[in-house]
Amino acid sequence: MTKTVENKYTENTKLSEVLNLPEASKIIAKYELPCLHCAMAAYEAGILTLGQVSKIYGIDIDGLLKELNEIS
Numbered sequence: 001m002t003k004t005v006e007n008k009y010t011e012n013t014k015l016s017e018v019l020n021l022p023e024a025s026k027i028i029a030k031y032e033l034p035c036l037h038c039a040m041a042a043y044e045a046g047i048l049t050l051g052q053v054s055k056i057y058g059i060d061i062d063g064l065l066k067e068l069n070e071i072s
Contacts, residue, residue: 009068011051011061018068019045027067031059 009018018024029036034057044053054061
């Protein structure tokens with residue numbers, strides 16, 4: 001019987017959940033999400049998911065999720 005590992009972070013995870021963890025924030029920054037510290041970013045973090053942010057900013061969602069789930 002094979003055990004299935006469930007990923008903590010998915011395309012539906014809110015950006016704000018990820019930004020609360022220092023290690024995850026470093027990964028997000030590596031993917032060059034623009035303007036992480038501006039007022040608009042704070043607004044977006046509260047309402048947008050990782051999938052939405054990836055589409056808006058052209059971020060590789062598969063690579064991002066892989067790295068985020070390696071630290072969780």
